[in-house]
Amino acid sequence: DVSYLMAMEKSKSTPAARASKKIILPDPSIRSVMLKHLEKMGEITFDKIFNQKLGFLLFKDFCENVCDEPVPQLGFYEEIKKFEILETDEERIKAGKDVYDQFIMKELLSQSHTYSKEAIDQVHEALMAAQKTRHLPANIFEPYLTEIKNSLRGRIFDKFLESDKYTRFCQWKNLELNMQL
Numbered sequence: 001d002v003s004y005l006m007a008m009e010k011s012k013s014t015p016a017a018r019a020s021k022k023i024i025l026p027d028p029s030i031r032s033v034m035l036k037h038l039e040k041m042g043e044i045t046f047d048k049i050f051n052q053k054l055g056f057l058l059f060k061d062f063c064e065n066v067c068d069e070p071v072p073q074l075g076f077y078e079e080i081k082k083f084e085i086l087e088t089d090e091e092r093i094k095a096g097k098d099v100y101d102q103f104i105m106k107e108l109l110s111q112s113h114t115y116s117k118e119a120i121d122q123v124h125e126a127l128m129a130a131q132k133t134r135h136l137p138a139n140i141f142e143p144y145l146t147e148i149k150n151s152l153r154g155r156i157f158d159k160f161l162e163s164d165k166y167t168r169f170c171q172w173k174n175l176e177l178n179m180q181l
Contacts, residue, residue: 025171026178034170037177044161046153054172062165063156071156073148076103080141080148092136096127099141114151119143 038044049055063071079099086092100123108120123140130136160166 023175025168026174028164028167028171030174031167031170034174034177038170038173043173046149046157049169050149050152055169058165058169059152059157059160062160062163063152066163066165067156067159069156071152073151077145077148079103080145083141084138086138089130089135092138093127093130093134096123096130096136096140100124100127115144115147119147 035044042048050059060074063074076099079102083092083095083099086095104115104120104123107114122143126136126140
């Protein structure tokens with residue numbers, strides 16, 4: 001239909017159509033330049049990259065789709081983060097028990113638990129106390145967050161820094177830098 005085609009052609013020139021253009025990332029060869037810049041700025045650390053939304057998402061994508069070893073601790077990390085933003089004690093008690101059963105008890109039963117006894121005991125005691133007091137703090141899994149990050153910090157993070165996912169991170173950082181200039 002001609003009127004449909006004309007409407008489509010006209011819509012391409014509207015401001016909304018112009019605003020929704022794809023962002024074109026710089027060439028992957030920008031990696032070496034950005035690597036030097038990020039090193040100079042002290043930005044190539046696990047914490048700096050992992051604590052940025054973009055860095056976390058690319059690291060997660062690397063772990064799920066590229067890494068040659070399983071990285072189940074990322075799922076645990078994300079569940080803890082969801083738990084921390086729950087607003088009521090009632091929600092936290094239910095979710096806390098679910099997280100404990102899914103990630104801690106399951107590993108204990110299969111004897112594949114790699115976290116410290118202190119972390120296990122602290123969370124277990126808080127969950128038991130919550131059954132009586134009906135109060136559960138949002139930070140009960142804090143010891144696990146530290147241990148999860150420490151487990152990702154070494155070899156897995158080094159592999160990420162050598163991957164195409166890190167190249168993509170550098171491309172985005174270059175785009176971000178150019179937008180600030």
